[in-house]
Amino acid sequence: MDAGFTAEQDEIRRTLRELLHKRCGPEELRAAVDTPAGHDPALWTALAEQLGLPGLALPEAYGGVGCSATELALAAEETGRVLAPSPLLATAVLVAPLVLALGTDAQRARLLPRIASGALTAALAAPAAGLALTGDNRGDWAGGGRAGGVQARRAGAGWTLYGEVGPVPDGHSARLLLVAAHTGGFARSRTLLFLVAGDADGVVRTRHTALDATRPLGHLQLRDAEAELLGGDEGTDVPAALARTGDGAAAVLACEAVGAADRVLERTVEYVKQREQFGRAIGSFQAVKHRLADVYVQVQAARSAAYYAAWATAHGERVGGLALAQGLEALRSSAGEAVQLHGGIGFTWEHDVQLYFKRAAGDELLFGPVHRLRAHAADAASLFTATEVPV
Secondary structure, three states, rough: OOOOOHHHHHHHHHHHHHHHHHOOOHHHHHHHOOOOOOOOOHHHHHHHOOOOOOOHOHHHHHHHOOOOOHHHHHHHHHHOOOOOOHHHHHHHHHHHHHHHHHHHHHHHHHHHHHHHHOOOOOOEEEEOOOHHOOOOOHHOOOOOOOOOOOOOEEEEOEEEEEEEEEEOOOOOOOOOEEEEEEEEEOOOOOEEEEEEEEEOOOOOHHHHHHOOOOOEEEEEEEEEEEEEEEEOOOOOOOHHHHHHHHHHHHHHHHHHHHHHHHHHHHHHHHHHOOOOOOOHHHHHOOHHHHHHHHHHHHHHHHHHHHHHHHHHHHOOOOOHHHHHHHHHEEEEEHHHHHHHHHHHHHOOOOOHHHHHHHHHHHHHHHHHOOHHHHHHHHHHHHOOOOOOOOO
């Protein structure tokens, strides 16, 4: 592994940071989360047209940039710094890889160029997001299966879906839904993925009142909604594909959490240099220095893990869940110290620190918790499995 960034990766990070600094400040962020969609369509258009962000990890044959998941993860670190609300996670990180991996040639040609251009937003409708990102759909990690309460049945030449699922990131606003559903009845149940238009008949979508408003969530009700089988082959190993995609998504989310943790730590350091107590800046007190130093070390360790996971994803190694655990823990510590050291204003609605604290808590609810992510990594590695030692 080469720990240095390429010139192209540095340019992606620099350009994206400049664009977000201009287009996603605190005022723009708060205005965007209050819209029905939960994000600014103009910002999403700028990210697509100026940087090609939705198609960053898609092949050039489908209108993408042709980079790897590593570049997408590094881009997510920059969006995490400003908590940019956008369809990037749902569209480019969760849905696009599944369409690329499982879709037919016709489905790829129809959907991927529109995703790469930013014209088509998408959402993955699968419950228990944390386990869906890291589990293998077996044993204690199955969580009831990927499909939850959604059932699929044949209707002539096509399929219809019935049931409900939530919370779904951007599920309330995405134009395309990729829904995991059960087929085959109870005795022979298996999970398949289906394409459903967001405005199709029988689809009822509502937006959740989420703890973290910068991560908009939706709830879906499917009432005999018409659907198209992704891939057109019922023999597809969907759980394995979801597990691979989930590990890549975990690496991206780890980088995003590190970006948020780093930025809130920067803001806290700036504040303790200005806030005075007993005639001197509180940042000069040894106890405050020690607390911030501990957070700094934690953030840097999480960054190393996230970068390695991003690199490993492109090389077939699956360590995303463990990196995500470290990233979420670093964000929780950094945001918690920020609230404490900002004093009375740290938890007020008017201050931005509370947004980072809510991102930390909200991501753990969606993709964690941390101890479960680590427990799954330990189980996958058979870390605590008893083995006989030959004498």
